[in-house]
Amino acid sequence: MPLLLAGTFLLTPPVAIGQEAPPAGAVALQDSVPATGSPEPGTRADQRDAELDALTAEIAARLRCLVCRGQSVAESSSQLAREMQAEIRARLGRGESPAEIVDFFVESYGEWILLRPPPRGVNLLVYILPAAAFLLGLAGIWWWLRSRRSAPPAGAPTAPANSAPDDGLDPEDRAWLEAAIREGR
Amino acid sequence: MRKAIRWALPLAAVPPLALLGFGLTRDVKTLPSALVGAPAPEFRLEDMYDASDSLSLVEHRGRVVVLNYWASWCAPCIVEHPELVRLRADYDADDLTLLGVLYQDAPERGREFMRRHGGEWPSVVDYGSRTAIRYGVYGVPETFLISPEGTVVYKLVGPLDPRTAPVFRARIDSLLAVRAAGGSGVEVLESADGSTP
Numbered sequence: 114m115p116l117l118l119a120g121t122f123l124l125t126p127p128v129a130i131g132q133e134a135p136p137a138g139a140v141a142l143q144d145s146v147p148a149t150g151s152p153e154p155g156t157r158a159d160q161r162d163a164e165l166d167a168l169t170a171e172i173a174a175r176l177r178c179l180v181c182r183g184q185s186v187a188e189s190s191s192q193l194a195r196e197m198q199a200e201i202r203a204r205l206g207r208g209e210s211p212a213e214i215v216d217f218f219v220e221s222y223g224e225w226i227l228l229r230p231p232p233r234g235v236n237l238l239v240y241i242l243p244a245a246a247f248l249l250g251l252a253g254i255w256w257w258l259r260s261r262r263s264a265p266p267a268g269a270p271t272a273p274a275n276s277a278p279d280d281g282l283d284p285e286d287r288a289w290l291e292a293a294i295r296e297g298r
Numbered sequence: 299m300r301k302a303i304r305w306a307l308p309l310a311a312v313p314p315l316a317l318l319g320f321g322l323t324r325d326v327k328t329l330p331s332a333l334v335g336a337p338a339p340e341f342r343l344e345d346m347y348d349a350s351d352s353l354s355l356v357e358h359r360g361r362v363v364v365l366n367y368w369a370s371w372c373a374p375c376i377v378e379h380p381e382l383v384r385l386r387a388d389y390d391a392d393d394l395t396l397l398g399v400l401y402q403d404a405p406e407r408g409r410e411f412m413r414r415h416g417g418e419w420p421s422v423v424d425y426g427s428r429t430a431i432r433y434g435v436y437g438v439p440e441t442f443l444i445s446p447e448g449t450v451v452y453k454l455v456g457p458l459d460p461r462t463a464p465v466f467r468a469r470i471d472s473l474l475a476v477r478a479a480g481g482s483g484v485e486v487l488e489s490a491d492g493s494t495p
Contacts, residue, residue, distance in 0.1 A: 220332060238313075249310055253307070
């Protein structure tokens with residue numbers, strides 16, 4: 114399983130060699146998202162802002178940060194992630210649904226951008242392999258326990274080869290029966 | 299049963315190892331691009347040299363467009379710059395448009411970069427990286443090759459350098475040949491050698 118995780122990690126393309134992410138403290142850029150202002154707490158606009166923020170965070174949490182490892186767009190503080198959040202918010206403000214916004218990012222970056230890829234095609238492996246490995250492990254444990262129970266405990270005295278079988282016969286009856294078989298009676 | 303189990307454990311290690319091997323053999327420069335083969339997203343952005351003016355992609359329809367995302371703070375952009383200068387010099391402006399898109403940078407810094415390193419081609423400023431996001435840009439430099447009909451036919455991640463330039467130029471030449479023959483960029487896509495990133 115750790116190998117599977119390592120393999121999955123390696124499939125995550127980092128920022129390509131020869132490319133650069135912006136330096137920390139890169140020039141602050143004018144944001145193209147319309148300013149929403151800071152309405153008084155409790156106003157309808159404030160409530161709408163809070164709803165948009167929550168939805169933005171929800172959608173951003175489903176998208177992979179493109180310039181970092183193991184972080185969603187919601188978690189990352191990189192400039193591109195912040196710009197993607199601004200894009201999400203602007204689109205929500207224009208009335209687009211979360212599904213439409215996710216589709217927009219998938220159109221631009223492919224399904225790779227989704228932290229939970231849809232379970233179809235090759236993606237199915239991601240969902241099936243862990244379950245299959247778990248079931249295989251369970252089967253292995255079951256088999257091991259079963260074979261352990263049926264095997265005689267180590268060091269236990271084994272029955273002598275010429276001892277009488279445990280068939281409930283008295284030694285006397287057994288002697289008579291064996292003699293009768295021998296004599297063909 | 300015992301025999302089967304003896305085989306099952308090593309066999310269970312095969313899929314993760316195969317996945318690991320696949321990951322190790324992947325070239326990190328060939329990042330996935332959902333846009334190759336799709337229409338290039340249209341845009342109209344502020345001219346880096348004149349904030350009162352803007353440039354759009356559609357103005358260049360009918361020509362091969364090399365769309366280069368770059369920034370003044372990006373070291374690989376300095377590496378690729380001479381290659382872009384040569385590219386601009388080698389192709390007629392009626393055949394090929396070289397258009398820069400300044401990414402996460404201020405126009406004055408972009409202008410200073412061009413003054414220092416030379417080269418004359420237009421650049422636009424992508425405030426908020428909105429166009430970059432539509433193009434699926436991860437970082438800079440990234441260069442898109444767009445057919446005269448407006449289809450993205452190739453995406454180069456990383457600098458255009460002596461190693462990558464021949465492939466890139468070959469694609470440009472194919473597009474121009476197809477255009478001269480009256481065909482479309484889709485033919486170039488289909489005749490690609492399968493190395494489309």
